[in-house]
Amino acid sequence: xxxxxxxxxxxxxxxxxxxxxxxxxxxxxxxxxxxxxxxxxxxxxxxxxxxxxxxxxxxxxxxxxxxxxxxxxxxxxxxxxxxxxxxxxxxxxxxxxxxxxxxxxxxxxxxx
Amino acid sequence: xxxxxxxxxxxxxxxxxxxxxxxxxxxxxxxxxxxxxxxxxxxxxxxxxxxxxxxxxxxxxxxxxxxxxxxxxxxxxxxxxxxxxxxxxxxxxxxxxxxxxxxxxxxx
Numbered sequence: 001x002x003x004x005x006x007x008x009x010x011x012x013x014x015x016x017x018x019x020x021x022x023x024x025x026x027x028x029x030x031x032x033x034x035x036x037x038x039x040x041x042x043x044x045x046x047x048x049x050x051x052x053x054x055x056x057x058x059x060x061x062x063x064x065x066x067x068x069x070x071x072x073x074x075x076x077x078x079x080x081x082x083x084x085x086x087x088x089x090x091x092x093x094x095x096x097x098x099x100x101x102x103x104x105x106x107x108x109x110x111x112x
Numbered sequence: 113x114x115x116x117x118x119x120x121x122x123x124x125x126x127x128x129x130x131x132x133x134x135x136x137x138x139x140x141x142x143x144x145x146x147x148x149x150x151x152x153x154x155x156x157x158x159x160x161x162x163x164x165x166x167x168x169x170x171x172x173x174x175x176x177x178x179x180x181x182x183x184x185x186x187x188x189x190x191x192x193x194x195x196x197x198x199x200x201x202x203x204x205x206x207x208x209x210x211x212x213x214x215x216x217x218x219x220x
Contacts, residue, residue: 031206043155043198043210056205089153093208098142100160101200101208106153 002026004104006092012110013082021077021107023092032075033093033101034067036060043091049075082111114139114203118211125189125218133184133214135199143202144175146184149213150195158184158197189218 034046115138146158175182200208
């Protein structure tokens with residue numbers, strides 16, 4: 001069964017450093033998402049991406065964040081200058097449209 | 113935005129017991145999914161169920177869209193059922209809005 005993959009599984013970084021989280025969505029999917037989950041809290045929407053542009057973003061997704069689909073398979077989330085409060089599990093998801101969103105296994109980011 | 117409330121927040125079960133988890137939402141939805149978050153943090157898809165009833169093994173789910181709630185049933189619970197169960201809904205946009213989850217602990 002096709003699945004969403006994410007790399008790395010864990011990342012530790014220093015405050016102020018840039019990080020890039022990578023995702024490979026399911027190949028025939030058209031809509032791509034990033035969500036995050038701070039430890040012990042619920043999953044929060046960050047951004048959705050369709051037709052090579054951002055279709056919706058939350059108030060969390062400020063100028064420090066950007067997304068890109070650099071080629072036909074990868075979908076990346078960049079955090080320009082990490083803060084302590086960016087420590088969280090980041091999930092990528094994809095869907096064909098209105099039905100099931102499939103989530104990747106997540107990248108656990110720790111900012112020191 | 114749409115509000116999603118899950119109850120109870122915590123549930124402790126003896127192995128073999130049955131349980132019901134509830135998800136209430138504040139607006140009409142086009143998509144409702146149930147997830148199980150395992151101890152490694154992965155979100156496992158359980159059901160895509162915007163309406164009606166589905167069953168998968170010992171798990172089943174029912175969504176009554178007109179009354180804005182969904183129920184997840186766990187029968188004959190096992191220790192491997194432990195974890196956090198999330199309900200997530202999509203309304204008029206494409207993003208999922210998650211509830212706060214129900215933490216289930218199944219004791220042997």
